[in-house]
């Protein structure tokens with residue numbers, strides 16, 4: 575047995591779409607990226623989407639849109655991937671780490687209110703593992719404080735909360751298509767918003783400062799009555815090399831068609847896990863509601879974390895821990911603030927395998943192995 579923690583669901587269809595880009599000899603920023611953006615906007619239900627090469631880049635540029643004064647504070651959860659807080663540092667801003675809700679492991683809204691002060695300019699809620707933050711409470715509060723809201727949706731694609739798509743509750747939504755996420759483009763990310771004006775410089779930011787894509791200029795070059803200025807571009811902002819390319823977008827176009835199916839497959843797996851764990855009286859990482867929300871990862875809380883991880887490894891079952899609270903990391907240690915709940919729960923958190931290819935035999939085997947461990951101890 576060798577059961578992976580995460581595994582992308584990719585195959586022939588994706589290859590065919592990539593082949594199409596090969597046939598056109600256009601593999602950089604081009605028509606596939608544009609098509610993926612349009613389809614994405616329809617899927618999420620937003621006005622504008624801009625594709626980049628990671629969610630890390632998406633978060634960096636999302637904060638960049640606001641031109642916050644250097645040294646302003648941004649409220650971020652401590653229980654998240656580094657990118658949520660690195661994006662704050664990239665913008666010369668200061669992260670303020672918010673403790674976890676004891677039950678959902680999402681940002682604790684009471685701690686959020688406690689740690690807010692007048693130097694705060696934005697908040698970045700993360701829908702941890704895909705379980706939604708109570709946006710109906712967070713949004714009105716953040717608006718009353720004049721805070722920008724950037725949703726880090728790296729753990730969900732197509733998830734909804736109270737009838738509204740995650741990623742459309744705040745000012746900007748950021749998604750990840752890294753290979754472990756709900757859908758993938760190899761590496762990739764998306765920035766989306768219902769406020770086109772807010773994103774007006776993002777196309778330039780993502781592509782070295784140039785605000786027109788070179789596919790359009792190449793096409794105009796081959797037309798009759800060509801514009802003698804087809805080569806011209808103007809640099810107005812300091813851009814980055816953050817664009818998605820057509821190879822990644824090819825994969826994304828196919829994955830987007832499959833994502834609802836992939837989501838429901840992962841939900842079914844979680845239902846199976848929960849049934850098995852209930853019998854063993856093992857606590858899940860959070861109160862998963864797989865029929866309601868879209869999850870990217872699954873896990874448990876266990877008092878013998880280290881021993882269990884080693885035991886499962888000996889059985890060929892990969893595990894993980896998402897995450898070491900960021901305020902405990904050397905990089906972020908200087909940013910003060912206590913997060914006692916995350917520190918208490920983190921030593922019990924174990925991530926279990928969750929991906930579309932996981933078979934029911936494998937799930938049974940994982941449950942059986944957990945049972946075996948229970949009988950040992």
Ligand SMILES: *Cc1c(COP(=O)(O)O)cnc(C)c1O
Pocket residue numbers: 627628629630631654655657658700726728729749750751752761762763
């Ligand atoms: C994976 C992840 C990111 C970064 O995504 P990339 O596409 O790998 O840059 C950001 N935030 C969270 C919560 C993540 O899990």
